[in-house]
Amino acid sequence: MKFLKIGLATILSVTFSLSVFALDLDGESFNLSGKITSVEIKDGGGVIHVSSEAGRYGKVFLTYNVTVNPALPNQGYFSGKGVGFNDGQRQAGNRQGVFRREGAIMKFWSLDEVTDGNMNYCETVMNLETETVEMTFYPF
16 A cells, blocks of 8 residues: 555656646747736726737737735736737737736736637736836747
8 A cells, every 4th residue: 555655656746747847938938018008996906908019919908807815915816818910810818827016016927828829828027107018928
């Protein structure tokens, strides 16, 4: 029985440790700079709207539906949508993740799925005072 437990623990450890190498943050990535176009404050969170030029996706519009963690008011989770228009072609995406606020700076970490079949891990930094947004996407 002890051998079975050790064997199972070893197999699970190897399996999960291999998944760590599936996303290479030093590999291919692309950046975009955007602008916060509006902020809507709600009980327990709010909605942030962003627009930007995003390379192959053209002009993009993003929505962050932010929910604050009541136990930790400077962090929480979000979900959102994005849509881009490039030469008349439309692509859309769903995003979800977590955020942390440090003063006027909000940092978001998300997983995004796009209708063109791409999936991205995204790190976003928003400055609420300057209304600027910097995003780095890591395709996987």
